[in-house]
Amino acid sequence: MRYVYECPVRWSDLDAFGHVNNARFLTLFEEARVALMFVGAKEAGLTSFEEGIVIYRHEVDYLRPVDYGPVVRIEMWISEMRASRFTVSYELFDDGKLASRAASVCVPFDLVTQRPRRLSAAERAFLKPWSE
Amino acid sequence: MTDPAEAAAGVPIAGPAVPNVYEAQVRWSDADIMGHVNHARYLSFFEDARMTLLATSPAGLAGVPGNRGYIAARVAVDYLWASAFRPGLMLRVETMVARIGTTSWTFEQNMYDGDHHVARCECVMVGYSYADEKPRPLAADEREFWHQYLIREPR
Numbered sequence: 667m668r669y670v671y672e673c674p675v676r677w678s679d680l681d682a683f684g685h686v687n688n689a690r691f692l693t694l695f696e697e698a699r700v701a702l703m704f705v706g707a708k709e710a711g712l713t714s715f716e717e718g719i720v721i722y723r724h725e726v727d728y729l730r731p732v733d734y735g736p737v738v739r740i741e742m743w744i745s746e747m748r749a750s751r752f753t754v755s756y757e758l759f760d761d762g763k764l765a766s767r768a769a770s771v772c773v774p775f776d777l778v779t780q781r782p783r784r785l786s787a788a789e790r791a792f793l794k795p796w797s798e
Numbered sequence: 799m800t801d802p803a804e805a806a807a808g809v810p811i812a813g814p815a816v817p818n819v820y821e822a823q824v825r826w827s828d829a830d831i832m833g834h835v836n837h838a839r840y841l842s843f844f845e846d847a848r849m850t851l852l853a854t855s856p857a858g859l860a861g862v863p864g865n866r867g868y869i870a871a872r873v874a875v876d877y878l879w880a881s882a883f884r885p886g887l888m889l890r891v892e893t894m895v896a897r898i899g900t901t902s903w904t905f906e907q908n909m910y911d912g913d914h915h916v917a918r919c920e921c922v923m924v925g926y927s928y929a930d931e932k933p934r935p936l937a938a939d940e941r942e943f944w945h946q947y948l949i950r951e952p953r
Contacts, residue, residue, distance in 0.1 A: 673823075674823045674846075676842055676845075676846050677842070677845050677846055677849045678842045678845065678846075684861050693825060693827055696825070696826055696827065697823075697825055697826065700825075700826045700885050700886075701885075701886070704826075704885035704886075705885045705886040708885070716885070734859070734861075736850075
């Protein structure tokens with residue numbers, strides 16, 4: 667099942683070409699992750715992601731430029747789950763057209779000990795419905 | 799007392815102006831190390847509120863073919879309250895017009911986190927011709943458009 671997030675685009679996301687700057691795509695994808703793993707997880711009673719998670723790797727393919735408009739649609743799912751990391755995949759649509767594909771490898775992280783940790787059973791259960 | 803700008807626009811004085819309301823989505827990357835929404839990002843929220851409103855105005859959205867051209871000549875922000883970042887936070891921006899001149903107009907914007915008044919912004923906009931590289935007079939339809947948002951103090 668895919669998680670769908672409509673992300674507002676800011677005027678300041680545009681560069682001199684009038685397109686959303688390529689680096690800002692990571693910020694838009696981040697907003698989709700925050701909506702599911704912080705806001706959505708909290709609603710489900712799970713706050714451990716909010717307490718510490720870091721990015722191990724990002725990869726982004728740019729398929730078409732994104733113009734200024736109210737929102738872009740981000741579809742997101744969990745494409746891989748391992749003991750201490752998982753991969754979030756995304757597709758970004760502008761006016762219904764696929765504009766970007768991306769993936770982020772996320773690692774749960776203990777901010778006190780500054781070390782990665784394993785996914786808990788509760789975290790796995792939360793992510794499982796979004797796995798594809 | 800008749801406002802000269804209103805007289806020039808030929809628009810009758812009606813009831814109190816209603817602000818344009820814009821909901822700014824605050825991003826994870828807008829938070830600073832203190833856990834507050836970073837003060838510099840406020841300018842982007844005010845800007846997004848203005849650009850959304852400008853896109854519906856006769857002047858059109860900047861950069862879109864047919865737009866009449868305008869620039870921001872001044873932005874001043876007063877910080878009234880520190881908004882604590884939390885995921886999913888939306889800030890409400892209310893935009894009104896404080897003054898309409900010959901070539902310029904002034905936005906008065908207020909931002910709220912729920913009931914908290916977070917910041918106030920004054921932004922002077924100037925109609926600008928990129929072809930002539932100089933300010934241009936505002937057209938009658940622009941004056942009329944901004945007049946809807948003009949703050950009318952009881953006198």
